[in-house]
Amino acid sequence: MSFGACLTSILSACDLPLPKKASQPKAVVKVKPRLIVRPAVIEIITHDKAHFDYDGLFDIGKSVDGDIDDIRQWKNHFTIYLHIPNPESVLKEIKKSYPQDSIKYYEKPxxxxxxxxxxxxxxxxxxxxxxxxxxxxxxxxxxxxxxxxxxxxxxxxxxxxxxxxxxxxxxxxxxxxxxxxxxxxxxxxxxxxxxxxxxxxxxxxxxxxxxxxxxxxxxxxxxxxxxxxxxxxxxxxxx
The missing domain is CATH 3.30.70 (Alpha-Beta Plaits)
Incomplete structure (x- = not known):
């Protein structure tokens, strides 16, 4: 039976389709991306070992969310072994803090x-x-x-x-x-x-x-x- 035929008689037993309910929007669950830690080494070659402030390296290390090994030294060479998602952030801070020294970055083994x-x-x-x-x-x-x-x-x-x-x-x-x-x-x-x-x-x-x-x-x-x-x-x- 057509929709028009249903309108011709109120007593008709025709069943009209019920309107569809508006679908509720699905909640979007934001998944925080899993940060991948990367090993890297930063070497600082100081040109004035007597006045080199290596305590500043510890301060930089504390400001980073990740695993930073203790600072190491051989003569006027200092290294930090990093195992964090973004070693470049530490590299940037070290370059800013020690502009007078030579900085070498060992990015990837x-x-x-x-x-x-x-x-x-x-x-x-x-x-x-x-x-x-x-x-x-x-x-x-x-x-x-x-x-x-x-x-x-x-x-x-x-x-x-x-x-x-x-x-x-x-x-x-x-x-x-x-x-x-x-x-x-x-x-x-x-x-x-x-x-x-x-x-x-x-x-x-x-x-x-x-x-x-x-x-x-x-x-x-x-x-x-x-x-x-x-x-x-x-x-x-x-x-």
């Missing part, structure tokens, strides 16, 4: 090892970070060879990662700025690198071979002793 690569994937609850630096030799061809070796290390030299697992390294990152390398080794809190590092080569001769091979690509940064290559940064404590 080109090599990264972690416990997921081990048979035992359990990680220590608390870590200590060891920060070291060295230079690549001043030869672009050899520098590229070094990077190529690290890009294929997990496939072609799996014994190296196995050595890190045996030594209970939690994480190992290598950064590069120009030809300067920055190495961050994370070990369980309370342990020492002197104790753990020998385990990387224990019953693992390929690691010794790797270490010998890498020697030709690395040299000490300016200020190191003759024959000295990797130098470590010591923790600095606030006054």
């Amino acid at each position: 080109f090599y990264a090892f972690n416990r997921k690569m081990c048979a035992d994937t359990i990680r220590a609850k608390q870590w200590e970070n060891i920060v070291m630096t060295a230079n690549l030799v001043n030869d672009p061809k050899l520098q590229q060879e070094y990077l190529n070796y690290h890009a294929t290390q997990f496939k072609n030299w799996p014994e190296v990662a196995k050595g890190f697992c045996n030594a209970n390294f939690q994480q190992l990152l290598v950064f590069k700025n120009g030809r300067q390398l920055m190495l961050v080794i994370s070990i369980p809190k309370g342990e020492t690198l002197d104790k753990l590092n020998p385990k990387t080569t224990e019953n693992n001769p390929r690691v010794n071979e790797w270490n010998r091979l890498m020697k030709k690509y690395q040299e000490g940064i300016p200020g190191t002793k003759l024959g000295e290559v990797w130098v470590g940064f010591k923790p600095v404590h606030t006054n």
